[in-house]
Amino acid sequence: xxxxxxxxxxxxxxxxxxxxxxxxxxxxxxxxxxxxxxxxxxxxxxxxxxxxxxxxxxxxxxxxxxxxxxxxxxxxxxxxxxxxxxxxxxxxxxxxxxxxxxxxxxxxxxxxxxxxxxxxxxxxxxxxxxxxxxxxxxxxxxxxxxxxxxxxxxxxxxxxxxxxxxxxxxxxxxxxxxxxxxxxxxxxxxxxxxxxxxxxxxxxxxxxxxxxxxxxxxxxxxxxxxxxxxxxxxxxxxxxxxxxxxxxxxxxxxxxxxxxxxxxxxxxxxxxxxxxxxxxxxxxxxxxxxxxxxxxxxxxxxxxxxxxxxxxxxxxxxxxxxxxxxxxxxxxxxxxxxxxxxxxxxxxxxxxxxxxxxxxxxxxxxxxxxxxxxxxxxxxxxxxxxxxxxxxxxxxxxxxxxxxxxxxxxxxxxxxxxxxxxxxxxxxxxxxxxxxxxxxxxxxxxxxxxxxxxxxxxxxxxxxxxxxxxxxxxxxxxxxxxxxxxxxxxxxxxxxxxxxxxxxxxxxxxxxxxxxxxxxxxxxxxxxxxxxxxxxxxxxxxxxxxxx
Amino acid sequence: xxxxxxxxxxxxxxxxxxxxxxxxxxxxxxxxxxxxxxxxxxxxxxxxxxxxxxxxxxxxxxxxxxxxxxxxxxxxxxxxxxxxxxxxxxxxxxxxxxxxxxxxxxxxxxxxxxxxxxxxxxxxxxxxxxxxxxxxxxxxxxxxxxxxxxxxxxxxxxxxxxxxxxxxxxxxxxxxxxxxxxxxxxxxxx
Numbered sequence: 001x002x003x004x005x006x007x008x009x010x011x012x013x014x015x016x017x018x019x020x021x022x023x024x025x026x027x028x029x030x031x032x033x034x035x036x037x038x039x040x041x042x043x044x045x046x047x048x049x050x051x052x053x054x055x056x057x058x059x060x061x062x063x064x065x066x067x068x069x070x071x072x073x074x075x076x077x078x079x080x081x082x083x084x085x086x087x088x089x090x091x092x093x094x095x096x097x098x099x100x101x102x103x104x105x106x107x108x109x110x111x112x113x114x115x116x117x118x119x120x121x122x123x124x125x126x127x128x129x130x131x132x133x134x135x136x137x138x139x140x141x142x143x144x145x146x147x148x149x150x151x152x153x154x155x156x157x158x159x160x161x162x163x164x165x166x167x168x169x170x171x172x173x174x175x176x177x178x179x180x181x182x183x184x185x186x187x188x189x190x191x192x193x194x195x196x197x198x199x200x201x202x203x204x205x206x207x208x209x210x211x212x213x214x215x216x217x218x219x220x221x222x223x224x225x226x227x228x229x230x231x232x233x234x235x236x237x238x239x240x241x242x243x244x245x246x247x248x249x250x251x252x253x254x255x256x257x258x259x260x261x262x263x264x265x266x267x268x269x270x271x272x273x274x275x276x277x278x279x280x281x282x283x284x285x286x287x288x289x290x291x292x293x294x295x296x297x298x299x300x301x302x303x304x305x306x307x308x309x310x311x312x313x314x315x316x317x318x319x320x321x322x323x324x325x326x327x328x329x330x331x332x333x334x335x336x337x338x339x340x341x342x343x344x345x346x347x348x349x350x351x352x353x354x355x356x357x358x359x360x361x362x363x364x365x366x367x368x369x370x371x372x373x374x375x376x377x378x379x380x381x382x383x384x385x386x387x388x389x390x391x392x393x394x395x396x397x398x399x400x401x402x403x404x405x406x407x408x409x410x411x412x413x414x415x416x417x418x419x420x421x422x423x424x425x426x427x428x429x430x431x432x433x434x435x436x437x438x439x440x441x442x443x444x445x446x447x448x449x450x451x452x453x454x455x456x457x458x459x460x461x462x463x464x465x466x467x468x469x470x471x472x473x474x475x476x477x478x479x480x481x482x483x484x485x486x487x488x489x490x491x492x493x494x495x496x497x498x499x500x501x502x503x504x505x506x507x508x509x510x511x512x513x514x515x516x517x518x519x520x521x522x523x524x525x526x527x528x529x530x531x532x533x534x535x536x537x538x539x540x541x542x543x544x545x546x547x548x
Numbered sequence: 549x550x551x552x553x554x555x556x557x558x559x560x561x562x563x564x565x566x567x568x569x570x571x572x573x574x575x576x577x578x579x580x581x582x583x584x585x586x587x588x589x590x591x592x593x594x595x596x597x598x599x600x601x602x603x604x605x606x607x608x609x610x611x612x613x614x615x616x617x618x619x620x621x622x623x624x625x626x627x628x629x630x631x632x633x634x635x636x637x638x639x640x641x642x643x644x645x646x647x648x649x650x651x652x653x654x655x656x657x658x659x660x661x662x663x664x665x666x667x668x669x670x671x672x673x674x675x676x677x678x679x680x681x682x683x684x685x686x687x688x689x690x691x692x693x694x695x696x697x698x699x700x701x702x703x704x705x706x707x708x709x710x711x712x713x714x715x716x717x718x719x720x721x722x723x724x725x726x727x728x729x730x731x732x733x734x735x736x737x738x
Contacts, residue, residue: 356707480678480679480682480706480707480708481676481677481678481679481682481706481708481709481711482676482677483674483675483676483677484674484675484676485669485672485673485674485675486672486673487671487672487673488671491673501706501708501709502708503706503707503708504708505707505708505709507708520577522580522675522677523577523578523579523580524577526677526679526682527578527662527663527677527679528662
């Protein structure tokens with residue numbers, strides 16, 4: 001639609017808005033400290049708008065009935081809350097931690113060790129763009145979304161300084177032991193302490209990698225940009241259209257409660273009379289859904305740019321509301337390939353990263369690349385994340401005797417649904433014929449999809465949910481927990497299931513595979529290998545229990 | 549049904565019981581702590597604790613259901629009593645009578661310097677391996693009833709979520725907690 005195919009060169013300046021001025025001298029003299037400060041005053045407007053936006057449903061309901069003074073009082077309250085929050089919320093970087101103080105009556109102080117920060121996301125909506133500020137989210141591997149810090153309005157300069165202060169600390173502190181599997185090669189450029197330099201490229205060459213930002217060339221190597229055609233395919237095969245049609249259906253059924261009776265009467269008797277008119281209306285609704293999906297997806301994903309900058313991966317996207325995310329390479333636990341229902345026949349997939357603290361619920365935050373040809377996925381992943389050490393190769397399918405068992409659960413579920421549908425009156429009972437074939441199809445395709453592979457660097461699990469097929473390529477030694485599950489029936493057939501749990505709080509699971517393979521995965525995933533192996537701990541005894 | 553309790557053969561893995569698949573290019577897989585004989589189990593009173601707990605929950609619910617079946621006529625009497633029967637079967641027979649000893653018999657855990665190896669579950673038996681370096685924090689939990697039976701639940705938290713060691717002896721829980729706490733160096737690579 002509106003995406004610029006020749007984006008790489010064009011993206012950067014447009015995204016960045018104003019050229020960023022010199023960082024204040026305080027930051028240069030003490031790079032790793034940031035004195036306590038408030039956010040940009042644009043916070044007042046941004047926050048007031050965001051609160052209002054959150055209240056829109058309530059406002060829509062009450063605006064008809066509530067007296068006007070309540071609206072005025074509400075507006076006053078929102079303004080007061082914004083001013084108070086701006087006044088009390090201060091952030092600083094000192095002593096190796098980011099500190100955020102907030103709260104008027106119950107004062108809170110959020111302290112996050114810089115070493116624990118997994119990602120710094122900057123984003124801005126229309127309003128923030130107008131005021132030339134960024135909203136910044138600090139991600140940590142905490143328990144749930146509440147663990148991250150959200151600063152709604154920082155000027156570009158302040159953002160750069162914050163990123164610099166957070167980044168410089170990434171070098172190992174004295175006495176700190178780097179994890180044994182952090183790739184040494186990538187550690188150097190981004191981790192060198194360096195003074196902040198004026199940065200003509202603004203955010204793209206932001207001081208995350210301050211060591212290189214003086215260079216005139218773009219600091220990050222742009223690896224992939226989403227083209228217009230792919231964007232369109234992403235819009236058409238994504239979840240937006242089904243969601244919108246579902247929403248329209250729900251709205252129609254709710255309309256009976258909300259619209260006046262006459263209108264409903266008119267609609268059911270005059271408009272939806274069946275035949276050509278109804279089909280035309282449905283076709284129009286479909287067309288509108290498609291149009292809306294394309295528009296929304298374009299706003300969200302247009303100019304999607306994936307780049308690599310030292311030990312960072314950067315993702316920037318969005319047409320009007322802009323977002324840019326930074327992911328520390330060393331924090332990436334795994335890459336997930338998702339082949340959606342409509343995308344798989346077309347040979348497309350989406351790429352996601354598994355990083356601790358990146359909201360498991362938010363598809364956008366963990367997106368590495370929204371749509372790519374399946375056959376190009378391996379190359380892209382290896383280009384952006386060579387540290388993963390993924391060698392695409394055929395996976396080992398589950399044995400034939402395991403396949404039958406994939407039918408069990410879908411068929412049981414289908415039988416239950418069938419039993420309910422049979423009770424429907426009249427011809428509707430014919431719907432009971434649907435669930436069983438669907439269940440069998442789902443089970444069979446789940447069995448076909450289930451496969452795995454293991455080598456020294458990675459463990460790969462592939463499985464299918466109901467619609468989409470997922471492939472997880474995880475760093476073998478980084479899996480947080482491994483579990484082997486089995487029921488009585490599985491034990492009788494010498495089968496077992498395997499579940500891998502990642503620090504992103506997401507999991508990968510193969511429900512039935514040969515028990516010996518499951519056991520082997522349990523023994524080989526997530527642990528260092530014994531002596532003599534490249535990933536193992538040198539000199540480690542074979543059986544370390546009970547030894548110092 | 550070979551090796552049904554998932555022990556690995558002693559010594560390097562590849563020497564004994566190779567995996568069925570031919571993909572394996574990994575060598576040097578070590579045995580897990582639970583592969584040896586050092587499997588620690590729960591004290592006998594844990595089963596009694598679980599049983600008491602199940603009865604404390606089950607009996608009032610069942611009583612309420614019986615009362616409802618006698619007093620209210622939401623369903624036909626047959627349906628009401630079937631519901632009561634199912635509840636009695638599940639809450640009393642299964643949860644209080646059958647499950648506690650079986651769960652205790654199947655549960656074990658084993659610690660080494662590098663891993664925590666746990667088998668738990670009953671209908672679905674699960675063996676979980678937690679590398680020691682992934683442990684983020686530990687939490688012991690002990691209610692009034694657990695206190696009477698001198699048992700405690702230990703929650704081992706990793707970045708991926710918690711694992712429970714339920715029904716440990718109180719002193720043993722303190723031991724395990726101290727040992728894991730000492731062994732789990734907070735690795736900076738989540």
